[in-house]
Amino acid sequence: MIEVSGVTKRYGDATVLDNVSLTLHRGGVTALVGANGAGKSTLLSIIGRLLTPEAGRVSVDGLDVATTPSTELARRLSILRQENTVAVRLTVRELVEFGRFPHSGGRLTANDRDHVERAIDYLQLRPFEHRPVDQLSGGQRQRVFIAMVLCQDTDYVLLDEPLNNLDMRHAVQTMHLVRRLATDLGKTLVVVLHDINFAAHHADRIVAMKDGRILADGTPSEIVTPAQIQAIFDLEVDVHHLDAGPFAAYFARRD
Amino acid sequence: MTSGATTPRTTSGSGLPAEAGFVVAALAVLVVAAAASLFVGVSAVSPRGLIEGDDHQWRVFWESRIPRLAAILLAGSAMSVAGLIMQSLVRNRFVAPSTAGTVEAASLGLLIATVWFGSTSVIGKMVIAVAFALLGTAFFLSLVQRLRFADIVLVPLAGIVFGGVIQAATTFFAFQWDLLQSLNAWTQGDFSGTLRGRYELLYVVGALMLVGYLYADRFTLVGMGREFAMNLGVRYERVLYGGLALAATITAVVVVVVGAIPFIGLIVPNLVTMALGDHLRRVLPATAIGGALFVLLCDILSRTIRYPYEVPVGTVVSVLGGVIFVVLILRSRVGAR
Incomplete structure (x- = not known):
């Protein structure tokens, strides 16, 4: 279990994460979504002890990431950054x-x-x-x-925008892989995603962030609704219900 | 950091890795050259004379030839390994002790130590030279981290300018204190004065190379970037600063004992990694052997080119090294575009 409690991160005057608390249980795929600058990558980096928060603590299976020896943590949790x-x-x-x-x-x-x-x-x-x-x-x-x-x-795998710069086919293959890591190998995945539809179809749980806070947290069908997407991304979209799950037609033309 | 030109790796699917073949071949050449070097010099020493038990020949052999060979092998390999570690940690293939101000800082330290302690205390000189080399390297690192150069060639260029400033100050003080001749000896690496009892400090760099080998994987990972290294449990800052301190210490000890050997820390690691890749633990032995071989061949050349006179080995290394360096720069520029 990953427990984030009261984490705050600032860069100068800008507060990137504002008192964020989150509990992630073992197993499954959790997608972190939100607009650019919402704090998703920062939160992921703090969970993976790449960044140190100004306040709050993160623990992985009860081990505080700030004080646990890095090698020991590296056997429980892995984090892959985008570049x-x-x-x-x-x-x-x-x-x-x-x-x-x-x-x-x-x-x-x-x-x-x-x-x-x-x-x-x-x-x-x-x-x-x-x-x-x-x-x-x-x-x-x-x-x-x-x-x-x-x-x-590692039991926990954190991926920061793994679909960046990948074409359609490779993006889909990567998400299939992420799914298999959870389903076949029983790992716990936390993935920062830009495309809400990838999250909707491959994640078990979606955590949506905005302005350094967690705005919504739930299953894909709870999060991928016109009202929630309006709140998360400030974008008006139609959501269609396909057999595979909800689908946000965010790229549609609205004349 | 550019990746140089696209490099076909010769690692075959099975059997021995490429670096093993390289090490064996280079080692064979090194053994032959080392044996030959023992019998090159003004004073006639021949295998036959040694077998016949010629006292004079044996004395020259033990007092001069063996120490000289040992010093060459240690200094050449250690400077190359120092360069390999630096270029990996700073993530720039053109960063080496001679392009980061490390050598010049060590010379300045050596000058100041000589003024303070006179020329007797070798340990004192070494400690101060090491301290200056560490400071100089640390300053260079903070310069690089602060300025964030867009073009990777600017990084060693900044280092060379920084080194030049230190060198100018060193020359000024050396002139003031009437030590210009000593300074000349430190900046031009030379093995002609290597005698028994005057080079043994170099075994320190042999030990430091072993430490470098033990930490080679961590250096490789730090070279992959902070986040990459931290994910795998490497304590990034500690390894970065520790590794640079190791390279600076090697450099300072070599400068104190035999003087600066230019280019060696730059060229040998580049040539070796170009052929064998950047997995430090795998290429470090090849780099050490390559560096020893390069300096040994240059030294044999420096002993024979104007026989019976000697050209300082630093001069020979500079001429050969300069040419190779220019070729490397041109290749990397072509490869990067």
Whole structure:
């Protein structure tokens, strides 16, 4: 269980997170949605101890992220930020192997190697496992990073806008993968998403943020309604009900 | 940081990794060159003379040739490893002890130590030179972090300017204190004065290289960026500053014992990582051997090119290194566009 209590984060005069509290139980996919600057990525970074809040605390399975040794936390929780530009010349396999670093400190055991092989197969990286990561396409690279996180084998996986810069097909594949990590492997995923429809169709729970606060929190059918979307994004939309779930036609022309 | 030109990696799917082959080949050449270097010099020393038990030849061998070889191997490998660590941590392939003000700061420290302690206390000189190298490197780092250069080539350029300012001050004080000749010896690396009893401090850098090897994975991860490293449990700031301190200390010790060897920390790591990638733990041994080999070959050249006179090895390294450096810059610029 991840518990966020009373977290506040400021940059100078701007309050990015204002006394945010949130409880995330084990299992399932939680989507964090909201307009740009709503505080989603900041909240995710604080949960993943990449940023330190001015007030409040975050605990993961009862461990305070501010005081728990970073390596121990890295065995329970992984966080992947959005800009994964790779300037370092590593092969796909080398990068995936680094996912085991919190467990073995770089000297891979037989068990570590099993994890690496499984992650490479799971993400279908076998054909280019020896290619340098910086020569891959954006979609392939995203899979490599997810394979690394898979190798890290943490109960909690935090992904910050994993669909950024991906085309339709790769975005859908990535979300399928996120879903499978939760359903097949029993992991708990928290994903920052821009597209409310991806959240509506792949998440179990949607947490909507606005101006550094949590505005709404519920199942996709509770959150993806014209009234809620108006409140979250200040945007008037029609919501259609498809068999797969609610669908916000936000890109429709409104003459 | 540019990735240089697109580099085909030679790691094959199975069997030995590419770096193992590289290490074995370089090591073989190194052993041959090292053996040959023991018999190059003004004073005639030959394998035959040693076998026949010639006292004079044995003395030259133990007192001069072996120490010289050891100093070359240690200094060459350590400076290359220091460069490798720096370029990874600062995430810029052109950052090295000689392009970050580290070498110049160490020389300034050495000058001040000489004025304070005279020329006797080697340990005192080393401690002060290390302190100055640490300060200089820290200043360079804060400069880079504050200015956030748009073009990566500006980073080493700023470092070179910073080093130039320190060097100007050093020259001024050396002139005032009538130490210009000593200064010249520190800034031009030279192994001709390496004798038994005067180089052993260099074993410190051998130990520091081992420390670097133990932390190599953490350095690689820090080179991937703060958030990436922290996700994997690496204490980013601690490793960043610790690694730079390690590189600065290596540099200062080498400057104190044999003088600055220019370019070596820049060129060798670049050539090695271009061929073998940036996984530090895998390329660090190859970098160490490559650096030792490069300096050894330059030193043999410096001993033979004007035989029986010696050209300072720093001069030979500069000429060869300068050319390679320009080629590297041009390649990276082409690759980045």
